[in-house]
Amino acid sequence: MKKRILAILMVAVVMMLGITACKSGDKKEDDGLIKVGIINNDPNESGYRTANDRSMQEMFTEANGYKASYAYSLKNDEQIAAAQKFIQDEVDYLLLSAAGTSGWDTVLKDAKAAGIKVILFDRTIDADPSLYEASIVSDMAKEGETAVNWLKGQALKEYKIIHLQGVMGSAAQIGRSGALDATAKELGWTIVKQQTAEWSAEKAQQIVQSVIDSKQSFNVIYAENDDMAKGAVAALDAAGISHGVGKDVIIMGFDCNKWALEELLAKNWNYDGQCNPFQATYIHDIIQKLQKGETITEKTIILDEKGFDAATITQADVDNYGI
Amino acid sequence: MTTADTKKKNKPNVSELFGKIFKRQIFIPIAAVLVLLLFNLIVDPGFFSIELTRNSAGNPVLSGNLITILNNGSELAILVLGMTLVTAASGGQDISVGATIAIAGSIILRIVCGTDAKADSASFGIVLVAFLVACVASMAFGAFNGALVSIFKIQPMVATLILFTAGRSIAAWINNNQLPTVSDPSFGYIGGFIPGIPIPTPFIITVICIVLMALLLKFTNLGLYSQAVGINESSSKLNGINPIFIKFLTFVILGLCTAVCGLIKVSRVSGITYSVIAQDIEMDAILAVALGGNALGGGKFNMAASIIGAYIIQILTTTLYAYKIESTALSAYKAIVVIVLVIVSAPAVRNKTKAFFAKLKAKAAAERKEVA
CATH class of the missing domain: 3.40.50.2300 (Response regulator)
Known part of the structure; x- marks a missing residue:
């Protein structure tokens, strides 16, 4: 009996402490x-x-x-x-x-x-x-358009593209895939392979490896993020296929990771689109x-987003925009 | 007369032979591999070509779909070695292996890269030290899971749910939430090719792991004991086996397997992405054990069948990548094949086929009697 009373008392004390603690927390510091x-x-x-x-x-x-x-x-x-x-x-x-x-x-x-x-x-x-x-x-669609316009500007004799998609249904995937799909259809570019690597470097590596194993030729890799571009490059390296500025295969990535921009600077990759x-x-x-007290007139504000070209990127860009 | 006689004599022999083959647990996984490969042979005979080419560094490497399968199936094959033991002894599965791989990979990169999350050189010594530390850490996490399962008697899936949820955050925390990368090409040898050796290194590592596991099962009682614990814990206890220790040990062994996988994974891409590395590998590992025809409720196991199960999954993945399949439909295709395989290799179905062939045999025997 004594024990029980003690226990009840203790609970009460704890609760009181709790309340006072809350009160002191509630005091608004101005x-x-x-x-x-x-x-x-x-x-x-x-x-x-x-x-x-x-x-x-x-x-x-x-x-x-x-x-x-x-x-x-x-x-x-x-x-x-x-x-x-x-x-x-x-x-x-x-x-x-x-x-x-x-x-x-x-x-x-x-x-x-x-x-x-x-x-x-x-x-x-x-x-x-x-x-x-x-x-x-x-604006993911705009990011995709900027990248595809850059690719259009390369004026290749023919476009044979491996398209590595992100997780299907994500905003980034829809925007970045949409731009390429539309232009490829319009200009008659060949999509050698279009498959989701779910943002994963390893899966991208396996997909590109399967294209190499089936002996299909390609000259552009359009990866919807940097990790997948990295995986694709690993597969190319294993097969001895050259990539980068002035080489056999153009590498495109997104997100502007610092290490990815360094690949651009080293001319191993060709393009990286920013997602700010x-x-x-x-x-x-x-x-x-x-x-x-001003009012905001424009409710939707679209971020400024760049696309970096390996031919023009500088160390300053890597430092400022690399994430 | 004589021909008819031999015919009648042969018939029961053939069905007996088939009955014996069907009875073997390993039959279904091997058949599944053959069916998948046959499908590829019919659709694209070029699927099997293997070539000796040179990589960018000028070293000879083997390439081709079969090599890709052996190469990329490595992590899963290593993982099922441990997963099969855990399944047999504890009657449940460890779902935290993907997260533990992320932790092991993160530890390796933390040691190789230091605090700046970047390493231009990675000497053999430092990689070895990093790997050993990762082994110890992964075994410690395995021990944590094992303790929850064996001592506190928590369901394995619930116990490992803790690390499954927290593991990738721990991995990110180890590297201060940075994404370290290693630019030294020699770091990539582990997940790629060692100069001068055209066989993919992950496959070599897998073979070593399988041999070690085979030796372990041959020269110790681990296999027997874990089956005994899985079949009946209290009777194994009465026979002098310590079920708590055996269960605990299988989880620690699985921890070691995850460390090896972590090393291969981070080496493949010379970096890590915490949320993506070894994603869903726990489900694939459980699936491989099931495809091997092992009962997921514990007890008897067949290690070779599990390993083949792991390669079935990789053959399926490589096959799906090799053909033009819509991105959105990829998982659906995989699911259909998996459903068929799992049903065919389920112990219940196996017993039914066994019974069917036994009946056939009895019928043949009865016929023989009639003739006599």
């Missing part, structure tokens, strides 16, 4: 910092995401006038839960790179009701545009405008 809650995908997902997260971490510091909290998840429901928590914490801005496109209406309405401004980055969602202030996105992860400056500009 230090003039803008509170931002950032919901992003897991930075381990890819080099792109790592660079994206780093750009956020560097921008939203106390020195720049921000107080930032981060939540990472590749799952939509976990992200929504994180958004609800940020709303309870009364952040000023909610920055969101959604894992999935749907299911966000309710939580964004809650945010609006609480006076929290929402800015989407990197990925769009299926929700009414009135629920967010701005959406900063990459440095979105923090864009978000910063928008927040500054909103703080001044």
Whole structure:
């Protein structure tokens, strides 16, 4: 009996402590910092995401006038839960790179009701545009077009292309495949092989190896990310097929990893298309405008994205744009 | 009269022979390999050509679809060595092997590349040290899984779910979330070709691993004990076997296998992508064990059949890549073949065919009696 009373007392004490702890946490510090809650995908997902997260971490510091909290998840429901928590914490801005496109209406309405401004980055969602202030996105189709236009500009006698696709149905795959498919059809380019390597270097290596083994000839490899281009090059090296500037096979990749741009600089590859992860400056500009009370006229902001040519790339480009 | 006699005499012999062959567990996987290869032979006779060419560095290398199959099936073949033992002893599967490969690969690159995530040179010594450290780490992760399964009696799939979920994040954390690359070509020899030797190195490593495993099974009681534990844990305990230790040991052995796979994987591309490396390999490894006709509920196993099962999966992958198949339909094609193979090699189906041939035999015997 004594023990039980003791236990109840202890539980009560712990609960009291908890409540007081919560209270002290709730006290709003008014230090003039803008509170931002950032919901992003897991930075381990890819080099792109790592660079994206780093750009956020560097921008939203106390020195720049921000107080930032981060939540990472590749799952939509976990992200929504994180958004609800940020709303309870009364952040000023909610920055969101959604894992999935749907299911966000309710939580964004809650945010609006609480006076929290929402800015989407990197990925769009299926929700009414009135629920967010701005959406900063990459135009994957435009990335594909830039690359295909570059390829068109090479004026090869004939185009025999191995097309290595990303995970089917992803935005990057749809955009980058779409551009090549359309132009190949229009100009009569031959697609020797079109297969998904699911962003994997090894699978890309096996696919290119199978084309080599079946003795089909090709002169362009259009890989939808750098890893797959790397895998393809490994297969070419094993078969003694030359690649790069002025060689037998043109190598094209996307994402501008630092090591990939170095391959360009060494003229082993020919082209690399950027998928811009440095979105923090864009978000910063928008927040500054909103703080001044200006309105954002253009809701969808498309990131500036370049394509690098091995013939013109410089060390400065590698340092500035490599991720 | 005499011809009719011999005919009647031969008939039961033939069915007996077939009955014996069908009874063998290894029959179905070998038949599956032959069917897949026959399909390729019919559709494209050039599928089997093997050539001696030179790679970019000017070294002789063998190339051709068969070489590609032997080369790329290596990791899976090494992995099923451990997976078969785990399945036999614990009656469950380790689904964390892909994540552990990522960890092993990440450790190797961490040591070779240091903190700048880039290495221009990789001496044999440092690669060896890196590999040994990765072996120890992978065995430690194997021991973690093994302890959960053997001591705490958690279902293997649930126990390994922990590392399955966390492993790739751990791998990324080891390298500070950078993506290290090695530009020294000699680092690529392990996953490619050693200058002067035209046989792919991964295949050589696989052969070494298989020989080591064969020796282990021949000269120790590991095989017998793990089957005994898998069939009946309490009766094996009564016979003086320590089931906890045997289960634990099989997981540690599997850990060692994953370290070897990790080395080959990172060497193939001289780098790593945490979310993509060895993706879904755990499912392929379980599938290989099943295709080998082994009961996934534990007990008796046939190592050779599992290894052939691993190569079946690779033949299937290479075959699908060799033909013009729509990207979106790739997994569907694979699934159809896998369903057929799994059903055919299921122990239940095998017992049915066994019964069928036994009946045939009895019928033939009865006929013989009638004649007499």
